[in-house]
Amino acid sequence: MLEQVVNVQANQDLRQRYSKKIGYALARGRDVNLANLFPNLTTNVVGTYGVELASDDYLNGWQLLAQAGLLEDSPDPGEDFSIFLSPAAYAAALKVDVFTNRLYNTEGDAIQRAHIGDIYGFPVYVSNLLNVPAANQHACAMFYRQSFGLIVQKDIPIASQYLIRNLADGVVGWNLYGDARVLFPPETPGGGTAVDSRGVLLKTV
Secondary structure, three states: OEEHHHHHHOOOOHHHHHHHHHHHHHHHHHHHHHHOOHHHOOOOEEEOOOOOOOHHHHHHHHHHHHHOOOOOOOOOOOOOEEEEEOHHHHHHHOOOHHHHOOOOOOOOEHHHHOEOOOEOOEOEEEOOOOOOOOOOOEEEEEEEHHHEEEEEEEOOOEEEEEEOOOOEEEEEEOOEEEEEEOOEOOOOOOOOOOEOOOEEEEEEO
16 A cells, blocks of 8 residues: 555655565565476476586587487477576576586676576576475576466556555556466377376475
8 A cells, every 4th residue: 555645755756665575575475386397397307405416417408309209300409498596506507617618608607797698508597486396405497488487467566546545546456367387299199188288397405
C-alpha cells in the first residue's frame, strides 16, 4: 500500500517505483521456477554435487547433446544453447586453464575481467537462482532452448485502487503462466519413449 501522506511528501513517483519492484519480483519467481526444473533432467547427468566441474565434464555434456541429434548441422552449439552456472561453479571454471589461457581460448580473460567466453560453443550465464540440494551444491545445466517450456497466459498487469479506510493506494501485480520440462523421442531407429535428452544436468558446487 502506498500511503497518501508518504506519497504527498515524496519527491518521486512512488507508484512507478513500486510497479517496477512488483514486476521484478514476479519475473524473478518465473526464473526460480524454471531453474527448479534443472534437477528434473534425468536422461543426461554429469558431475557430482559438491565437486567442481572439469573441462572433460563440459565436453561430456557436449557429447551427450550431440548424441541426442542436436549438433548434426554444426558442432558449434551457438545461441540456441546455454550453460547456467552458480557463482561458485563459474569461479571454478575460471581456474580451468583450457577456458582461460589465450593459447586455447582467445576470448579468455580470467584475471582482468573474470571472463571465460563460450565453453565448447555454449554461451555461459551466471545465476544466483539455481536449485540448492544442500550446502555448497548447485544444480546447474547446459541445454537446448526447447528443453524447457514457459507459457505466459497473462503478462504482469499492475493495478491500483484508492482504499479510503487506509488513506492509501493499494498497488498489486500478478501473472499467469506455466512451465515444464519438455520430452522428445530419442534419436534412435524406431523412436521410443520420449526423454529429456536435450538438456544436461550439471551437478556441481
